[in-house]
Every structure is written in C-alpha cells, then in structure tokens.
Amino acid sequence: xxxxxxxxxxxxxxxxxxxxxxxxxxxxxxxxxxxxxxxxxxxxxxxxxxxxxxxxxxxxxxxxxxxxxxxxxxxxxxxxxxxxxxxxxxxxxxxxxxxxxxxxxxxxxxxxxxxxxxxxxxxxxxxxxxxxxxxxxxxxxxxxxxxxxxxxxxxxxxxxxxxxxxxxxxxxxxxxx
Amino acid sequence: xxxxxxxxxxxxxxxxxxxxxxxxxxxxxxxxxxxxxxxxxxxxxxxxxxxxxxxxxxxxxxxxxxxxxxxxxxxxxxxxxxxxxxxxxxxxxxxxxxxxxxxxxxxx
Numbered sequence: 001x002x003x004x005x006x007x008x009x010x011x012x013x014x015x016x017x018x019x020x021x022x023x024x025x026x027x028x029x030x031x032x033x034x035x036x037x038x039x040x041x042x043x044x045x046x047x048x049x050x051x052x053x054x055x056x057x058x059x060x061x062x063x064x065x066x067x068x069x070x071x072x073x074x075x076x077x078x079x080x081x082x083x084x085x086x087x088x089x090x091x092x093x094x095x096x097x098x099x100x101x102x103x104x105x106x107x108x109x110x111x112x113x114x115x116x117x118x119x120x121x122x123x124x125x126x127x128x129x130x131x132x133x134x135x136x137x138x139x140x141x142x143x144x145x146x147x148x149x150x151x152x153x154x155x156x157x158x159x160x161x162x163x164x165x166x167x168x169x170x171x172x173x174x175x176x177x
Numbered sequence: 178x179x180x181x182x183x184x185x186x187x188x189x190x191x192x193x194x195x196x197x198x199x200x201x202x203x204x205x206x207x208x209x210x211x212x213x214x215x216x217x218x219x220x221x222x223x224x225x226x227x228x229x230x231x232x233x234x235x236x237x238x239x240x241x242x243x244x245x246x247x248x249x250x251x252x253x254x255x256x257x258x259x260x261x262x263x264x265x266x267x268x269x270x271x272x273x274x275x276x277x278x279x280x281x282x283x284x285x
Contacts, residue, residue, distance in 0.1 A: 022238035077193055077220040080212055084200030093209060095263075095276045116252030117219060122211050123256045124263050136208045136259060 012048060013039040061163035068159060072118035083139055093138045094146050095124055098153045100131045102161055108133070110164065111157050118156065121149070183231035190224030193217040206269040207262040211255045219251050 013036065020035030021027055100111060105128070112123045112133060125134040137149050200213030226240045262268060 019242060022242050025236060025238050073216070073220055077217040080200055080216050081193060081196035084196045084203055084213065084217075092273075094273055095208075095268075112256070113249070113252045116215055116255055117248065122208060122215065122259055123252070124208065124259045126256075136212075138209055138212045 008048075009043060012043055016042060056166070058163055061159070065159045065163040069114060069118065076118050079139065092141060093136060094140050095134060095136050096146055096150060098133045098135055098150055100133060100157055101154070102131070102157065102165065107157070107161065107165070110160050111153075114156060114160065115153065121153070179231055183228045186224045186228030186231065190221045190228060193221030193224065197221060207267050208259055211259050211262075215251045215255045219247055222247055 016039035017032065017035040020038060021031045024031045024035075100108060108126065108128065108131060112126060115121045115133070115135060116123055122136040122138070123133060124136045126132075127134070133153070135149075135153060137146065140146055140149065194217070197213050197216075197218040200217070201210050204210045204213055223244055226244050230237055230240050
C-alpha cells in the first residue's frame with residue numbers, strides 16, 4: 001500500500017516536471033531540475049488524495065479506446081454543428097441515469113470525462129456512492145433513442161475498463177454485459 | 178502538401194468554432210448550450226492547434242499542453258455549470274423526453 005502511494009507520487013512528480021519543461025519550451029538541465037524541485041514542493045504542500053488504481057494499462061485496449069474516441073469526437077462535433085444550423089425545429093433532449101458496473105473513483109471520472117466529449121452527452125450529476133452518472137442527452141426524439149444511448153454509455157465504459165481496468169473489473173464488466 | 182493540410186485544419190477548425198458560437202445563441206436551454214460549448218469548440222481548437230503546428234513547426238510543447246488541458250478541463254467546467262443550472266431549476270422541462278434525475282428523492 002505504501003509502495004503504491006510512493007509510485008503514485010513519483011508518477012505525479014514526473015508528470016508535473018514534463019508539464020513544466022513543456023511550458024518553458026526548452027529541454028535543458030535547468031528546466032528539468034527546476035521542474036522537479038517545484039513538483040516536489042507542490043506535492044508536499046498540496047498532497048493529493050490517494051487514488052486507488054489497481055489496474056494496469058493495456059496497450060491494445062488503449063489504442064482501441066483512443067481510436068473510437070477520436071471518431072466519436074468528430075461525430076459529436078458534426079452533430080452539434082448540424083443541430084446549430086437546422087432552423088425551424090428545437091432540439092429535444094433527456095436526462096437519463098446510467099448505473100456503471102465498475103464503481104471505482106477513477107473509472108467514474110474517466111467515463112464522465114470521456115462522455116462529455118463524445119456525441120450528444122453531458123454529465124449533469126454524479127452519484128459517487130452508488131456509481132451512477134446522470135447524463136444529459138441532446139438530440140433524442142423518443143424513448144427508444146434513450147435506451148440505445150444507455151447502451152452506448154455502457155459500451156464506452158467497457159472500452160475504458162478494457163484499456164485501464166484491473167482484472168477483477170474486467171471480469172465484472174464481461175459478466176454484466 | 179503540408180501547407181494544404183494546415184489550411185484545411187485551420188478552416189475546418191474555424192468553421193467548427195463558428196458553429197459552436199451559433200449553437201450557443203440558438204439552442205433553447207442551458208444544458209443544450211453546454212453541449213455546444215464543449216464539443217465543436219474542443220475539436221475546433223484541436224484542429225486550429227494542429228494547423229498552427231503544421232504551419233509554424235515551433236512551440237509544439239505549449240500547443241500540446243493547451244490541447245491536453247482543454248480536453249481535461251472542458252468537461253469539468255461543463256459539468257459544474259450544468260449541475261448548478263439543474264439544481265437552480267434553469268432547465269426547460271418541456272424539452273426533456275424523460276428526466277430520471279427528477280425522481281431522486283434525496284436531491285436537495
């Protein structure tokens with residue numbers, strides 16, 4: 001457990017250092033060491049709440065997720081753009097509840113973030129204890145659309161778990177399809 | 178060739194940003210408007226950054242940072258605005274087909 005926390009801190013420090021060097025726009029010993037020092041100070045002064053990450057990264061799953069995400073992002077933008085220029089009709093929408101199968105904090109966060117960027121969905125409310133996302137869906141016309149969309153949210157969660165989840169989460173997802 | 182690709186990215190990105198602006202004005206309620214503020218705008222910015230990167234071939238690190246933070250923060254901002262709007266009743270219920278959040282009894 002302690003080792004895990006140290007690993008998390010090292011990853012956070014490395015990420016902050018990378019951001020710092022990117023901000024300076026030059027890769028010199030001064031920026032790297034300065035970034036590292038600032039990262040350590042920041043992490044000591046503002047300690048992060050422990051994020052329980054039990055899974056590991058699956059490269060193939062990540063590729064699949066990223067590819068589908070890119071396609072979804074383009075489709076989503078085209079859809080909203082089309083709705084914006086369709087005169088004469090008002091887009092209908094719905095607020096639906098989607099109970100996730102993997103109620104870990106990280107899974108919930110990643111799913112919510114990805115959802116907000118893909119077609120027609122926006123997070124309105126999150127129930128962290130029960131792992132329920134309340135999603136606002138734009139451009140639905142009837143209840144069949146709503147059910148289809150619920151399936152899409154769960155499919156997105158499955159792709160995320162396939163990319164970043166632990167073995168236990170993966171089986172959980174596979175069983176409750 | 179690379180210039181053509183850069184121009185394509187810049188023009189499509191600009192058009193997407195324009196459509197986001199139009200959608201902001203035309204959409205009926207707050208939640209729909211937040212859709213406009215997150216999606217076409219995010220992709221538009223990504224495309225414009227890609228176009229700039231192809232054209233300038235400089236400051237790539239800063240552009241990557243802008244893209245990453247845009248993708249990471251836009252959903253959070255939209256969530257917070259949407260949540261505040263829903264809780265203060267700024268949602269057009271007549272436009273909603275179903276509202277499964279309304280039946281939550283524990284909602285303050």
